[in-house]
Amino acid sequence: MRVLGIESSCDETGVAVYDTERGLLSHALFSQVKLHAEYGGVVPELASRDHVRRLLPLVDQVLAEAGLSRQDVDGVAYTTGPGLLGALMVGAMAGRSLALAWGVPAVAVHHMEGHLLAPMLEAEPPAFPFVALLVSGGHTQLIKVEALGRYELLGESLDDAAGEAFDKTAKLLGLPYPGGPELARLAEQGVPERFVFTAPMIDRPGMDFSFSGLKTAVRQAVARLPTPLSEQDRADVALGFQTAVVRALEVKCRRALQATGHRTLVVAGGVSANTALRAALDRMAAKERGRVYYPDLRFCTDNGAMIAYAGAQRLLAGEQVDSAVTLHARWPLTDLQPPGQSAGQAA
Known part of the structure; x- marks a missing residue:
């Protein structure tokens, strides 16, 4: 299964493709550090706007680098929380729309579950x-x-x-x-x-x-x-x-x-x-x-690879979301359930 992962919870736009048989195929990240530096911190509205500008070009980039067409994607995973609501909205709407357009399942990923599973991308995972x-x-x-x-x-x-x-x-x-x-x-x-x-x-x-x-x-x-x-x-x-x-x-x-x-x-x-x-x-x-x-140093900060991996594991277990999009500014990790047991799998 080849899964496109989208991360846009704060000030970094991350996109990646993970193959459950071959591993990570490609990933790309655009950091907004320079954009927010003059303000001394993240400005949510600016973050959201920049995600809009960067996201789809990054999708095209990672597919090209992986040698895939859109027809080769089997599922889409996107971050649904916790994070900045405007920033999350960009990634969630894009991810859900791409899944609908391509006719593949989508799954919503908890941002911190993505981080927790990031070391699984390594050659010797825990x-x-x-x-x-x-x-x-x-x-x-x-x-x-x-x-x-x-x-x-x-x-x-x-x-x-x-x-x-x-x-x-x-x-x-x-x-x-x-x-x-x-x-x-x-x-x-x-x-x-x-x-x-x-x-x-x-x-x-x-x-x-x-x-x-x-x-x-x-x-x-x-x-x-x-x-x-x-x-x-x-x-x-x-x-x-x-x-x-x-x-x-x-x-x-x-x-x-x-x-x-x-x-x-x-x-x-x-x-x-x-x-x-x-x-x-x-x-x-x-x-x-x-x-x-x-995790590899590339995947310590926010990135699409960890979302693609986490999403792939839940998609493999048969989990997916319906057409509703629900975002979580705050979301305890312990609220999650094993795949197939999560209540209300809208995201």
């Missing part, structure tokens, strides 16, 4: 069951994953997501948008232990996260520094902040593995590209006699 850390600008969650659609929430952020905390701290340090990756790069130049921030909530039981107190501690530390901040000051603060976040994620992931008895950890979402986080989790998993799986 096997169920496992623990998943979904860590991005909008989510920080630990999920017990027994099978496709069988998800149990173990812990989540009580305030900002880790990626959001990265972005806000980067803005405090005067770094350009998008701030998270810039902060991570700057931290590489930092002096270790010049700024030591307490890793949040590791002294409390459970697997929930909180990063608001850490942001406050960083803000107070910056306020005590002479202005304007030197490049070294910014690098040292960035390293101290990143170290605290990574430590918090590492501790909670260890607890999740111990609580479930699983030895496989899947880490996905934009922050999963962070090299310091990967190194810390790899060390932790080795001590726990386990293993960590990550």
Whole structure:
């Protein structure tokens, strides 16, 4: 089965073709970073308009790169939430329309299920069951994953997501948008232990996260520094902040593995590209006699490949949507069901 995947939940337009026998055939991504940079964040209306401009040309591009015609597509998968409603509308309407025009089934995909399954695109994919850390600008969650659609929430952020905390701290340090990756790069130049921030909530039981107190501690530390901040000051603060976040994620992931008895950890979402986080989790998993799986760096951020893969798995199981289009600005991952059991499969 060859599935066209469409991702348009926020500020990246992603399209891909996945073949259930041959794997990923092609993918293309257009990032709106330059479009939103002057505003310091995503402007929803601009994001939606740009998806309209980019989406269909990207569809033509990935089909051409895969050596396929539209008649070769067996199904269409598109993101239906969570995300910006206007942006989701573009991808959902396009995906549903293409499926109707081509006479193939369509399936609506949960954005975070796409991220969770992104490591399955690799040559050595993880096997169920496992623990998943979904860590991005909008989510920080630990999920017990027994099978496709069988998800149990173990812990989540009580305030900002880790990626959001990265972005806000980067803005405090005067770094350009998008701030998270810039902060991570700057931290590489930092002096270790010049700024030591307490890793949040590791002294409390459970697997929930909180990063608001850490942001406050960083803000107070910056306020005590002479202005304007030197490049070294910014690098040292960035390293101290990143170290605290990574430590918090590492501790909670260890607890999740111990609580479930699983030895496989899947880490996905934009922050999963962070090299310091990967190194810390790899060390932790080795001590726990386990293993960590990550997506390829190309598929850590939003992309069409993960939606094509997730959609293909549900289409193979016979799941599809009717002609209705329902979008979800917010949508708990644990509301999903295994294929064939989802209630009201309109999307």
